[in-house]
Amino acid sequence: AGASESLITEIQDWNRYPGDGVDARPYGKPSEFEAHVVRKNVPWLTSDAISSVNFTPLHELDGIITPSGLCFERHHAGIAEIEPANHRLMIHGLVERPLVFTMADLKRFPRENKVYFLECAANTGMEWRGAQLNGCQFTHGMIHCLMYTGVRLKHLLDEAGVKTEGKWLLAEGADASGMTRSIPLDKALDDCMVAFGMNGEALRPEQGYPIRLVVPGWEGNMWVKWLRRLEIGDQPWQHREETSKYTDLMANGKARRFTFEMDVKSVITNPSPQAPILHGRGPLVLSGLAWSGKGRISRVDVSMDGGRNWTTARLDGPSLPKALHRFYHEFDWDGSDLFLQSRAIDEHGFVQPTKDQLRSVRGANSIYHNNGIQTWHVNSDGVIENVEVS
Ligand code: MTE
Ligand code: CO
Structure with a gap:
């Protein structure tokens, strides 16, 4: 801009009159001039918005942390609205002591804070046969990266006492989709978390409030939201999300299965x-x-x-x-x-x-x-x- 820029030589309204006081915005929102920075849906991808996905606006963001209100959402049956006082987490199956935890119970275990990305296995999935969607929000926006606060799953499993035959864990959500995934016990005991916090505050309803499973580095589908049940078994359950979905059809017509890890x-x-x-x-x-x-x-x-x-x-x-x-x-x-x-x-x-x-x-x-x-x-x-x- 030039030296005679009127925006610098003339006093503007915001420079002349006081603005809103401290009580005007008890929970802050972005500037009205950032109203275009939002998650977006691609309507033709899914037949309705209940079992659907929207995308993180990656081209508008910087740094590594995704703002809580801009995390892409993938729901199979919409957002479950759960009052924490009415939420329970059950651990059962091949354990010494089947247990049911309240939210208050979970908050008495040692906590940790970890930053992880979550990427849907279907991210960039529309691009296999050639360039398709015009923008990184749509080609790569099924990803977010948050600081999680929660309890190591190992602490909860130790409390229940996994039997030696226990090799797999089934995680189930409390939403109407009945989302379930089988997870190898080694992974569950390694770095998985039951998270109740994201970016320093409670999880957002869209992300599984009051608790979600965190499965670091592995496909987003396994990060069960609104987590209500963990069953220990000796083999995978072969449910829908690990047979008809989330398998990789190869050129020879056979499908790869249990491809959990997200690649570089x-x-x-x-x-x-x-x-x-x-x-x-x-x-x-x-x-x-x-x-x-x-x-x-x-x-x-x-x-x-x-x-x-x-x-x-x-x-x-x-x-x-x-x-x-x-x-x-x-x-x-x-x-x-x-x-x-x-x-x-x-x-x-x-x-x-x-x-x-x-x-x-x-x-x-x-x-x-x-x-x-x-x-x-x-x-x-x-x-x-x-x-x-x-
Ligand atoms: N958990 C439940 N209970 N219900 C769901 O629909 N969707 C899964 C997973 N966990 C889902 C779920 C899928 S496919 C992905 S990619 C991630 O949650 C999306 O997490 P997000 O909505 O926080 O982006
Ligand atoms: Co997904």
Whole structure:
């Protein structure tokens, strides 16, 4: 802006008159000028909004923590509204002492605070056969990353006393969908949590208030919301969500099962189709997110030419296992066409594959676990489109 900018030389209303007092906003909301920063649904994807999904506006966010009101929502039977005083968690099956916990009981166990991403296994699932949805909110927005407060599942299972034959755990939600998933006991005893807090306050109803299961690094479907029942068994239950759903149909017609872990993945969130380049050539801040269900991200590379040449991006902010990582790459845009890509590498050396590499192993009939490299085409006007290069 120029030196004679009237916004600096003339006194504005907000500079002249006092504003709202401290009692006007007992629970604060974002500025009215941020009203466009919201979760969005893709109406044609599902037949109604009850068993449906909306998407995190990744292109409007920064850092690694998803604001509580912007976490994507995936419900199979809408949002259960549960009064905490009426909520119970039961542990039964192959245990010495079947137990029922109230919320007050749960809050007497030692607590922990952990930052984890949750990614729906179907995230990017619409992109298997080629570029489809125009914006990272829709291609990659079935993910959020929160600080959870809760109790290690191990403490609750120890209280019930798992019998030696116990090898699997069934988690069930209290919503009308009857959501159930089988989880190996080793995972349950390792880092799973029963969470009642997110980002320092109570869970939101959309995220499973009053409690949800946290299954770090594993597919979002297993993170049962409105958690009401944990059964210990000696084998998986083979329920709907682990047979007809959440299995990966391969090219030969056979399906992979129990593919729990979320693979190393990344996406450039800015610029991107919903966040075009409006400022013309010159200094540009490219930014994005990377994550791995196996642990930390050790490196992210970015390409401007569809994967021919790569530069290492700058990771910024906390680097926590099984959490989102934020990366930046600052450069001078000369106004030429770009084919932007990012490629994440995790601390175990796993490298995010190209979509062609992924399809050569998995075929194109899959829905879940698409962690292929995303391409955004930038034209000379700064307009951006979801494309594929090969
Ligand atoms: N738990 C219950 N009880 N009911 C559900 O519909 N959806 C699952 C999982 N847990 C679901 C559930 C799916 S498929 C995903 S991806 C995550 O919750 C979504 O979590 P979110 O709504 O916090 O984003
Ligand atoms: Co899901």
